[in-house]
Amino acid sequence: MIPLHHLTFAVILMIAVISQSSAQGLDTPEETIAKWRAAVAAADVNAAMTLFAPNASGFATYSRAPISGTSEIRKLYENVLSRLNVPRGNETITISKTMVGESIAIFQITDFIWETVGGQKSGTNGRNTVVLAKVGAQWKIVSFHRSLLPALSQTAPAAEP
Template sequence: MRKPLSILALLMSVSIAQAGPKEDAAQLVERWSKAFADADLDGIVSFYAPEATMIGTFGKVVMTKPEQIRKYFEATILNSPPNTVALQSAETLLIDERTVVLSGFDTISGVMKDGQPYSSLGRVTFVIAKQGSDWKIVHLHRSPLPKT
């Protein structure tokens, strides 16, 4: 009886250890969400590739420089620090072994500087690419969910 259990445990550990690009990309988004919820500015920007582009929730320009992305998140964290970031649903598309698109719906909630609680429902798309041995966000777009 011990032998089959040992083989099963070995097979399970091999399959977990060999997570694919979709799983790797999802883990990056989870780590990004935690850094955002923790208001960890350095952590947030560390997930972006140097050539990343981004359109923020109420953005009116496409950000193309790391300092623009940093400034955007710095303002967001100072004005309305998030408490939670939750991805409600998401679809993951494997473009190739080094590129993944994750699109879905999320909720960001927290308390404004004036003490008022807020909740922001949104649509979000991450494009994540493997650069060297690391997965990085190469594009992020988030927009508010329409009321109707």
């Protein structure tokens, strides 16, 4: 039989290893994307900002020029998310991931970002490209782009085979 103090030590060691893994941010790219989408849906700017690399850059739906760095991204998020009515949400329609080596993940996402206006759900369909890079042990957003998804009648006809 194993002495109780050995079991106690083993349990404490396991907890320390698990805690250190969590503290180091050993998340998967999918977990980082899920956290980002949840932060956007909750209009939690602080939570969203923890997921961006310091030198991240991108384009938002209505931006006229690229934005870069966490201070510009924070301004964008504060501006856009503060204007949405509650309740609100961010529903994923499709999502795909491409890995480039072991340290770059590219996500293509179509979504529906909505808010409640006059008791009715109102929103926009969008298309997103989000690039994550492994920064140390954490997956961080390094580039993003979101634009409105054109209505089906506005898209180009499919190419002939």
